[in-house]
Amino acid sequence: MDSHFGWGGVVDGWRKGPWTSQEDKLLCEYVNIHGEGRWNCVSNITGLRRSGKSCRLRWVNYLRPDLKRGKITPQEENIILELHARWGNRWSTIARSLPGRTDNEIKNYWRTHFKNAKSSSTKINLQRSKLPKSLIQQEQNHEDDEMMKEAVINPQQVLLEQTMATQDIFEDDDDEMMKCMCPFTSFVQVNGGSTSINEDWNEDENWTRLWNLE
DNA sequence: AAAAACTTCAACCGCGGGGCA
DNA sequence: GTGCCCCGCGGTTGAAGTTTT
Incomplete structure (x- = not known):
């Protein structure tokens, strides 16, 4: 990042740094008239001295009216x-499941709250996130198919594996986070190495069992 | 009360993919 | 086939705000 020179100033004719309310107004007017897209035209049409990239980012992450x-x-x-466990750092994919939230917001939230969670599954997903999307989709479809087959043959094992993978992410984290995850893991009980599916959800009981899972 | 440490989040960058001439 | 342009994504940075010492 070259912000040590140019932050809040002009570099190559483009203004950088925090947006002013006047700049926001110009960008909103542009989008209202011309719609989203053609971001590189914004400067020509509005006189805004911001790059297309900067305009798009400002609109998507801050000015869009449907943002929460x-x-x-x-x-x-x-x-x-749940989606990060599945997709890794594919923030835009995750953001599509959260209307009104941006990939940037979710990314920041994750880094702030969970970045210290060190787990094999997280590492694997981070590596996956660097693969071409088509390959990731193929792989994911294959994994889903295999999971479905296995679930028919051995539902208890599948549930246990899902639970273990989920808990692995939180090995260094606190009670609040585990409480948040309870709804996803509540249906498996673990008793001295054997597992059973619990039809009747009992929050306290299941919570303790999962927390003590080794 | 002040300084240090930590957290949050807006905004930047480089890179890669897709469309088009 | 290839080069260019635009767009979107993920990683990173640093200013500002907040909490702790």
């Missing part, structure tokens, strides 16, 4: 955790 404001809710957090 305020903190991530526990429900949204659950979704983020």
Whole structure:
């Protein structure tokens, strides 16, 4: 990042740094008239001295009228955790499941709250995130198929594996996070190495069992 | 009360993919 | 086939705000 020169100033004719309310107004007017897209035209049409990239980012992450404001809710957090376990750092994919939230917001939230979670599954997903999307989709479809087959043959083992993978992410994290994850893991009980599916959800009981899972 | 440490989040960058001439 | 342009994504940075010492 070259912000040590140019932050808040002009570099190559483009303004950088924090947006002013006047700049926001110009960008909103542009989008209202011309719609989203053709970001490189914004400067020509509005006189805004911002690059197309900067305009797009400002609109997508801050000015869009359908954006939610305020903190991530526990429900949204659950979704983020679940989808991150599945997709790794594919923030835009995760963001599509959270209307009103941006990939940037989710990425920041994850880094702030969960970046210290060190787990094999996380590492694998980070590596996956660097693969071409078509390959990832193929792989994911294959994994889903295999999971479905296995679930028919051995449902208890599949549930246990899912639970273990989920808990692995939280090995260094606190009670609050585990409480958030309870709805996803509640249906498996572990008793001295054997597992059983619990039809009747009992929050306290299951919570303790999962927390002590080794 | 002040300094240090930590957290949050807006905004930047480089890179890669897709469309088009 | 290839070169160019635009767009979107993920990683990173640093200013500002907040909490702790």
